[in-house]
Amino acid sequence: MGTSTPFSGPKSGNPLVPDFVDDDTAGAAPPTAPAPQDGDGVPPVPGAPAPRPAPMPPPMPDRFRSARRNFTKFASSGGSDRRALGRAVSQYVSQAAGGSVSAARRMGSSRGAAARIAGFLGDVGSRGLQAALATLNMAGLAGRPAAEILSALVEHFCPEGGSIDEGIARDAFMETVIDLADAGVTDMANLTSEQMRTVLELYVAHTIEDRIYNDVGIKGVEVPSDINAAEAVRDQLHDFILGGVADAFSEAAIDFAAIDSTALGQTIDRIYQAAFDILEALGEEESQK
Incomplete structure (x- = not known):
């Protein structure tokens, strides 16, 4: 189980949200008082500094355990212990990640990439593939298969970086491209709204799956030595997460024919939080069966 960015798992004392994942207000220039009018003789009063984001609560000791x-337990069963899967996912969201809000905030690079992908798909839907590609100086890709087009746009959607968060966003995108043919997404010029949603659902699901792999720790989970059993474990976890993400997209009801680019980032943020909420609930339900 894992991605191309293997990691032995974070320490329990590490912050739930890394320092580089801030609210939108972080880094904003502090407000300044208006300049005095001629003859005032009163020096300007320095503006108050911009408020810092509310600190996250301290992490629970051994929150990953x-x-x-x-x-x-789920992996060792070869995928047969669904109750263990449910407990694992539910505990990951509620304990390890610190709840759905914190879990969504930790997906900083993935949320940004998802918004860029959604914006491009919306542009394809409203103006056509040729015009959307021309905006990115990629008009020569028109007529190519969907997987080839999206692969060529990886640098636009997921710029390469050195952090685990950036690696997850990029890795998940390439996994999504691989899945496109099986999902029936092959012709970018004639994408339906349903196919656009499928692309985004696959991407968001892969980012959450990869985040879990890295957080739980590849070295901290024993996987079956049998290749078929290991694939069954991987596929079941992916399908479980994809189901929760699909429910979150259903609630969001994005209209790609009239997508609001100004609110796109907030929409993606809500989808991630809703997905983690749903996964926690589905996991709890599965653990009781």
Whole structure:
């Protein structure tokens, strides 16, 4: 189980949200008082500094332990212990990630990439593939298969960086491209709104899946030595996450024919938070069966 950005898992004392993942207000220039009018003789009063984002609560000690234990139990069963899968996912969201809000905030690079992908798909839907590609200086890709077009746009959607967060966003995008043919998405010029949604659902699901792999820790979970059993474990986890993400998109009801680019980032943020909420609930339900 894992991605191309293997990681042994974060320490339990690490912050739930890394320092580089801030609210939109972080880094904004502090307001300044208006300049005095001629003859005032009153020096300007320095403006108050911009408020810092509210600090996240301290992480729970050993917050990954229960999720790791249940992921190991699920993996060791070859995918047959669905109750362990449910407990693992539910505990990951509620304990390891610190709840859906914190979990969504930790997907900084993935959320940004998802918004860029959604914006491009919306542009294709409203202006056509040729015009959308021309905006990115990629008009020569028109007429190519969907997987080839999107692969060529990876640098636009997911710029390469050195952090785990950026690696997850990029890795998940390439996994999504691989899945496109099986999902029936082959012709970018004639994408339906449903196919656009499928692309985004696959991407968001892969980012969450990769985030879990890295958080729980590849070295911290024992996987079956049998290749078929290992693939069954991977496929079940992916399908479980994809189901929760699909429900979140259903609630969001994005209209790609009239997508609001100004609110796109907020829409993606809500989808991620809703997905984690749903996954926690689905996991709890599965653990009780």
